[in-house]
Amino acid sequence: MHNNLQYTGYVILINRKKDYSTYVINKHVEHLKQLDKTGQLVLCGPFKDYTGGIVIIKAESMNEAKIIAKSDPFIIEGFSTYELRTLELANKENHYSINE
Numbered sequence: 001m002h003n004n005l006q007y008t009g010y011v012i013l014i015n016r017k018k019d020y021s022t023y024v025i026n027k028h029v030e031h032l033k034q035l036d037k038t039g040q041l042v043l044c045g046p047f048k049d050y051t052g053g054i055v056i057i058k059a060e061s062m063n064e065a066k067i068i069a070k071s072d073p074f075i076i077e078g079f080s081t082y083e084l085r086t087l088e089l090a091n092k093e094n095h096y097s098i099n100e
Contacts, residue, residue, distance in 0.1 A: 013052065
């Protein structure tokens with residue numbers, strides 16, 4: 001389990017541009033379920049104080065993370081835009097510091 005904590009993650013910041021339809025919400029949830037099924041989903045959820053949300057994923061590269069972000073129905077259907085950030089996990093195993 002400890003080795004699973006050592007990875008580079010990608011943060012997808014979702015910025016809502018218009019109200020979501022039930023249809024697109026359901027498609028988004030299915031997208032998240034698929035990411036979870038493949039072991040790529042780390043964390044996700046809407047912000048309570050901002051119109052948007054966050055999806056943190058595991059991916060092999062920034063390019064793969066972009067493909068995943070662009071495949072989100074919120075993005076495909078034009079309901080949201082996204083920003084992509086790279087996250088290096090800090091934890092007990094790496095003394096809460098980035099790897100050198």
